[in-house]
Amino acid sequence: MIQLNDIVVKFGDFEALHHISVHVKHGEFFTFLGPSGCGKTTTLRTITGFIQPVSGTVTMQGRDITHVPIEKRNIGIVFQSYALFPTMTARDNIAFGLKIRKLSRSEIESRVDEIARKVDLSEEKLNKAVSQLSGGQQQRVAIARALVTSPTIICMDEPLSNLDAKLRVNLRNELKRMQREFGITTIYVTHDQEEALTLSDRIAVFNKGFIEQIGTPNEVYNHSASEFVANFIGDINPLGEEIVQGLHLNPGNHHFIRLERIRVNRSNHDGTLTLPGVIEMQEYYGLYIKYYIHTAGQTLKVIEKNDGINIYEPGEQVTLDIHPSDVMSY
């Protein structure tokens, strides 16, 4: 569908993207994930045509679009701020691209009405100024505006980053539903790992202008290709010398384990390492509890499901079970 081949982008002397190659499949929800300044937005802007690469090519449906002007790429964009034109109503915002394409008034009307129905925007909302709409409604207007011109793919640049936590979760689900409904290839940029894991078919994890790993959410989470990916996605414990020796791991590598993979006061399995520990601190999250447990000369963070029965207090003695297969080594 869309392919980036060996893309290099420079800003003056600074190389922002180092030989990036990605292949996004048709109908896929593909996410660029990474911390600020890692190059994910630059990659997206290279695809959309706002940035011109120094070398490499961008192809869409087999056609080289590296030098095709922005407006001729047929790519819809949902911006971080939504970039809704504040001096226009929601309807005028959606119709803007169609008017530029000089479509007839009746066709513009019918296409706007159709897309508004699909994204669940009522006639009343359409005639309102965008400032009068809620965050969720604004997002729908932005998506409708990007989709109404029937783009080949749609790119979203952190569209949920300005919203509060609860609304973000609601709109995330809404976004996923709409993407499934339209069946459109979507490239999504975010620094929020949870958002990436819940929304994406595949994720590309960026770091300092490189792609560290491309894979499904399960692959990047459970089989992180690098220490950076393991650390960036979810939370991990670095394992100290004593535990590494106890698990007979290669001392030349760095070893990590995810918080939920350490079992507290649970029966041993074959090959697990059992360690005595003392609860140092407890963080109560409702659905689960996070413990800081001192063991084998280090403090490990452990997450336990809150079943309302097995709740450990600071100072309490516990045993920890670690299985070598749960350890990630780099």
Add this chain to the structure above:
Amino acid sequence: MQGTVRQGSRFSLSTVWKVFGGVLFIYLFLGFMVIPTLNTLTSIFTTTDSQGKADPWAVIRFFLAGNMPSFVWNSLKLAICLVITVNIVGISIVLLTEYFDIKGAKILRLGYMTTMIYSGVALVTGYQFLYDSNGMLTTWLAQLFPGMNKQWFSGFSAVLFTMTFACTSNHALFLRNAIRGIDYNTVEAARNLGAKPFKVLMRIVMPTLLPTLFSLTVMTFITGLCAMSAPTLLGYNSINPEIVRLAGSSSADESFPQARAALLSVILAFFTIILLTVLNHYERKGHYLSVSKTKAKLVKQKIQNPVMNVLAHIYAYVLFIIYMTPVAMIVLFSFQNWPAIRGKALNVSDWTLINYFGQQDYAWVNSRGKTKVRTGQISGVFSNTDTVGGIRLSFILSAIAAALACVIVVVAVNYIFKHRNKKRSRIIEACLLFPWLLPTILICYSYRIYFNNEVWYVFGQNMYFRENVRFLIIMAYTVVKLPFALRMIKAAFYAIDDELEDAAKNLGASPLVTFLRVKLPIVLPSVLAVFALNFNALFTEYDMSATFHSSYGKSYAMVIQSMCSEEGRDGMNVNASGRRCASTVFIMLVSGLILYLVYGVGARDLGERLASRKKWKQRFARLLGKREKKKDIAHKAA
């Protein structure tokens, strides 16, 4: 192109526009800012003696030997005193209406803010109407104290008094905003820590106002230094009136008047540059910002000491009377006929609109006992040819100049924002700010002298000749208003999210369409506000009008000025004072309307406008419904 925004296929056309724009900009900057000013500067050192020999230091020697330093000293004295009096009154009016709990604060605030719609030449002539030798107050006082000096309201004290109240508008606007920005929790915290109310005011409130006060002080100082209308009308020998006088003089009357005027302009520019540099340096240091995330609204402080409370109320209402009396008297007397105005006696049984509309004949008996009639000598503002001509000329010139300044700045700022980090953007910005460094009088004087010759780059025309002077006035108006327009419109451009431009581009809009349909509508309220404020300031502008004054460039301000002196001469312009009052009311209405449009209607966003439109539609529908209902009832009854 590495990591840059793509320009699309309009390369050649945009290059042509850029070259054209660049050439035009350079032409305007060099032709109407640099060359005339440089000419003024060089004219100081190109004087010749009686034998025609060059004597570059003649003007300087003349300056040091003659009475010219007294003009500089007078201006400095006025500026220094003005800083003190304006700050005293300005801080007082803000504290009395915003900080202390004074009864009737809302009414007081309205009174104190009248200078926003009632300023410049209108205010000065208004004060004259009250206080000069024929003024209402002077007449009343003379009746009470027959021995009093009827000329008491003239010279330095009169200028200082008038300008003190005329210059508090900025305090009423900016200091008020600053005091409203104070976090009340800081006041409560200080009280909680044992500070008494006065200590809280001096140690907590005043320090947060200091940066604003500093800026206001510098601006007041510059205003005092460059004062024009008040010194001219009230008779005070400061720099600006002297420059205008010298500009109109010839070497047959006195020694090198032009070079002396140029020297005075340059001295004024020197002071202005120093002060603005100090201000700029101070502003760069930054202001006190409230660090509070949950700022509490300031609660008005009750003055606990009963005596102080009464004194504060008396002070507040005395100030209110000083502010309001000229306004009230002018409004009332604008509806009185000429005998009432001349006698300074309000005739409550005889109101008239003659000072606004219509004409009447004036009949009088001459020394031979014969009745003479002057046809149409009593005329209203909108029926008097001279006044209407002044209004029309000022309206057209101000509108063109205000629009021109906005267009130039919008185009330039759009370019500056597109090429934000480039040197050429900074150069363009500096060029547009250049007139800020120069006193208005220097620009106008430079124009008057330089363009009073045939200049090659204005098609070999003498721009001071006949109707050409109007073009010169437009250019001067425009140039003087560029820095203000730049500061305001640039601030508006900051509000445009970069992503909006990207979004428009992505949706297929060309740069021109993006500018016209996306960016311009966003900044349009600010642009219109700048246009309106500039128009408002220029419409009754006095300083430049006085410099360019000629029969072809007689602006409204000059017409108003002439109304002060021509009244009743040989039965001519019998109701000039009445027309002056009506003019002031007209100016207040225009200013008030403009301020309402800018800050009232213009400040609304699309949502508010749509809501307002909906409300009006509903009202209209309800009205129609009622009418239909009445018709139905009438129909049924029939």
